[in-house]
Amino acid sequence: MAKNAHLDDFKVPYFKSGDKAQAFSLADIDSGSKPFSTGSKETDRERLSELAVLLDELQERLHAQRCERVLLILQGMDTSGKDGTIRAVFHEVDPLGLRITPFRAPTPKEAAHDFLWRVHPHVPAAGELAVFNRSHYEDLLVPRVEGLLGGEQLKRRYEHVRAFEALLADSGTAILKCFLHLSKDEQRQRLQARIDDPTKHWKFDLADIEARKQWDDYQVAYRDALAATSTEYAPWYVVPADSKSHRNLMVAMLLLRVMEGLKLEYPPAKESLKGITVV
Template structure:
């Protein structure tokens, strides 16, 4: 009997900086896999609802306590489901204390600063759960594939990212990074669906086709970036993303496990309120 998969089987080996380390390949992970499925799409949705209710309670404690910070990073190729994951996983979570930050092409003002300047401003505050829908990793992926930075600059940026995430972790931020791993065939189907449905045209960008032409280059760029920046305090997890319900379920399970590892409690009751009666 095959051994049942555990969440940490999908964790990218921890980086040893620029000194090398365990070999990591995305080819070892099946994007169509459903290792944590409850057996059917409906069963997966029902389990997700249970997770979502628990996440709502944990996030409320986080916000009430205003001590810890939580950062969820979502990265992946176009159509891998970053937006869909957010809608599905957090639909039960009170928006109070929840914030989503999206990083697009840098503005002229952002480009005039170091690449982490715009990112640090979006880091979660005490009591806040922040989701990066794309992130600082865009700056070691797109420029690399386009040949805009050389190998030395790439290594420097990896180091800057590790130091930046160490700073956040040491300042009380729990960090979870999920790479939504979609297959090239599944991406083709989702892109075509956007073209065939006029109500989805707003989601389609011709730049997606250009990026698709460099699929192999992006896969290699992701492999190296994940391997260089997966650390004990900011681990990367590869999430099979061809199945939307399973993708959502796995991200929710990872995040719930992180929340449960934190000492999240409601603040102690106030003596001044004991016995108070509202007239």
């Protein structure tokens, strides 16, 4: 681990009502850095396995207690590793009480409602750990880049997202939002690898190439969305993601910290079970 590295160094500054533009820039964070690496991919994976066991224990307490809720949101450019992060971080976690929801382009039915209508049914219930693979943030990013959303409309959506997440937090949901920060060159290599490997063609879409042409626009859209919606109750973290092993390790560390902060315990023992012998 890099000397003096701290998770909060990668937290996007909190939004404060009335503030002007926040002093925040994605360009200031090196996507190729590995501040929380143990020093090698092998030892990073070993450390991740240790954290995965701890996450499993905490998730079991969460599910048994059925009081708290945890929501992890993963956002990032194409190939930033949302699927890979989920596979790596949760490989030891019992599926009971874990729910993963991918968000794609809205269906006609979803598009006929407000942009948060399709999201609310997937937030975690009491005792659940929910993971969003993409999320409601797509509706802040894609329409903006495509020129369909801007100005006061965009500001209103920021306000709606802050209010929505405040509602979740007030209802007992701990929210962690991770932006998987990838470089343009690393994305090029990963897209090319998908094209070159026939077994990966199912993961490739020509739309990814079109979106790549709008790289700079998406970087600006992400910067503004993160700055406008990072709050004390739902903070954003920028995760350097050029290194897959580092990306996975950092997300696991962040999630572990959130879950440890909940002080999760098993429900009290049942006095009625004392003295019972199963024969």
